[in-house]
Structure formats: structure tokens, C-alpha cells
Amino acid sequence: MAEVVITFKVPKEVEMKIREEIERLKARINVDEALKKARGSLKTAKSWEELEAELYDELIP
Numbered sequence: 001m002a003e004v005v006i007t008f009k010v011p012k013e014v015e016m017k018i019r020e021e022i023e024r025l026k027a028r029i030n031v032d033e034a035l036k037k038a039r040g041s042l043k044t045a046k047s048w049e050e051l052e053a054e055l056y057d058e059l060i061p
Contacts, residue, residue, distance in 0.1 A: 024060070031059060 010018060035052060044051065 027059070031055065 035055070039048065
């Protein structure tokens with residue numbers, strides 16, 4: 001995995017919001033990787049799209 005460093009100036013009021021959004025992006029990348037690895041290994045009547053939608057509904061407010 002590569003490291004990306006971006007530097008920019010923002011007002012103090014939005015600093016925490018930006019940090020939270022970056023953490024959400026990192027979490028989503030991890031979820032996407034897990035979904036790719038798990039694809040095809042679940043035995044269920046639901047389609048893959050339905051399961052993925054349920055997962056995102058639970059993880060992303």
C-alpha cells in the first residue's frame with residue numbers, strides 16, 4: 001500500500017471535519033477490500049448487491 005501525503009491550509013473550524021472524512025475514506029477502502037475477498041464465499045439467498053447495500057447502510061451513517 002502506498003502512502004499519500006497532502007498538505008493544505010484550512011480554517012481550524014473545519015480541521016476536525018476533514019480528519020473525520022479522511023478516516024471514513026480509509027474505512028471504506030478497508031470495507032471494499034474485504035468485500036472483494038469475500039465475494040462468492042457467502043451462501044445466502046440474497047444477491048451480492050443486497051448484502052453490500054445492507055453493509056454500507058450499517059457502516060455509513
